[in-house]
Amino acid sequence: MFWCFPPDGKCEWRHLRKFADQYNSTYEKAYTRSACLDVENRTTKEPELLLEAPGETPIVLEHKTVVWPPTYLSDHSNEHEFSRRMISSLTGPFNNEAYLLRVNAVSLKGGRKREVIALADQIARTILMHQVRAKTKFGIRSQNPIPWQFRPLSPAEIEYDEPDTGTRIEIAGSLEASDPYSLFQEFEAAMNGFAIQLHRAAESAADKLVRYPTNLKFLLVQFCGSDLLDDEDFVKLIRSEQLPEVIDQLWIAKPDWVNEHDFETTWARVY
Numbered sequence: 486m487f488w489c490f491p492p493d494g495k496c497e498w499r500h501l502r503k504f505a506d507q508y509n510s511t512y513e514k515a516y517t518r519s520a521c522l523d524v525e526n527r528t529t530k531e532p533e534l535l536l537e538a539p540g541e542t543p544i545v546l547e548h549k550t551v552v553w554p555p556t557y558l559s560d561h562s563n564e565h566e567f568s569r570r571m572i573s574s575l576t577g578p579f580n581n582e583a584y585l586l587r588v589n590a591v592s593l594k595g596g597r598k599r600e601v602i603a604l605a606d607q608i609a610r611t612i613l614m615h616q617v618r619a620k621t622k623f624g625i626r627s628q629n630p631i632p633w634q635f636r637p638l639s640p641a642e643i644e645y646d647e648p649d650t651g652t653r654i655e656i657a658g659s660l661e662a663s664d665p666y667s668l669f670q671e672f673e674a675a676m677n678g679f680a681i682q683l684h685r686a687a688e689s690a691a692d693k694l695v696r697y698p699t700n701l702k703f704l705l706v707q708f709c710g711s712d713l714l715d716d717e718d719f720v721k722l723i724r725s726e727q728l729p730e731v732i733d734q735l736w737i738a739k740p741d742w743v744n745e746h747d748f749e750t751t752w753a754r755v756y
Contacts, residue, residue: 497521497533497548504546504705504736504752505536514538523693532693535700544701547693549686550709553678556595557710563593563601568654570602574609575652578616583638583648584624586612587655592631608633668713675711680722691729702731705752707738720755728756 498518505516516538522531522545534546552558571586586608593601607630612619619625624636643649687704694702708719719737728735735756740748 497546500750501534501546501548501705503750507752514541516541516544519543529696530693532690532697532702542699542701543697544703545694545697546703546705547690548705548707549690550707551679551682551686552708553675553682553710555678555682560590560594563596563598564590564656566598567593567601567605567656570605571609571654572652574606575612578613579619579652580650581620582650583643584619584635584652585638585642585655586633586635586652587657588631588633590656593656604630608635671711672713675713676718676722679708679710679714679719680726683722683726687726687728687732687735691731695731702733704728704732704735705738706735707750716753723755732756 498521502518505518508514509516516536518534519537520535521533522535523533525531532545532547534548536544536546567588575584575586588608593604596604608627611627611629612625612635615625619635620637622637624634626632626634638653647653683706686706690704694704706723708714714722716737716739723735723737734754736752736754738750739753741751742748
């Protein structure tokens with residue numbers, strides 16, 4: 486599962502080169518990019534990449550980002566904007582030690598950029614007006630304009646590779662614990678939502694891949710959104726989907742963590 490923005494760009498090769506390298510290493514091949522098909526031909530529906538190797542069947546690739554819920558990427562953009570605004574507002578007065586601002590992610594969903602900025606500015610003003618209280622052990626909290634909490638972090642809460650000062654922004658689920666039934670409902674909704682989006686992505690990919698009947702046809706999928714599902718859930722979801730026959734292989738992207746904050750994208754064949 487990926488939770489941040491998928492890569493953009495006119496040609497996917499910059500992002501999918503690692504897939505080609507991994508495929509070559511796994512199967513002892515020597516495929517490389519021959520064409521960015523959808524860039525070179527804009528008059529028809531085309532897959533993104535053509536890979537070729539001496540003596541091998543050419544491969545056409547279609548890469549899809551499958552997102553759930555549908556507003557996830559715009560909502561996530563709001564979270565980034567909120568965090569940038571808050572950190573900018575609190576940088577000076579709260580650089581003496583480490584602090585944590587926690588807000589409910591639901592409160593930022595569906596808003597426009599200017600509305601999110603207004604929320605951040607209002608919360609920042611409240612914190613700045615009550616600096617003494619905000620710097621005490623228990624900090625400050627409010628339900629206005631959305632539920633939020635601000636407090637100092639204890640040394641034990643600071644990771645070894647994090648700075649000792651400055652404000653961290655945590656945008657989480659509800660500030661109250663969810664009951665098991667609600668979590669189950671959210672999980673079921675996520676499974677159904679991802680299944681619908683995967684079906685649409687596969688049908689769209691098939692319309693492009695079918696143009697290359699003599700090539701190997703791969704669909705590469707990157708799931709992005711709700712963190713209620715794990716790798717096994719996505720594999721189960723894919724294998725229960727009646728994929729178009731034109732798709733020869735389906736691979737899913739997975740984050741391979743280099744450390745606590747950075748990862749590289751790897752690929753796993755699941756169909």
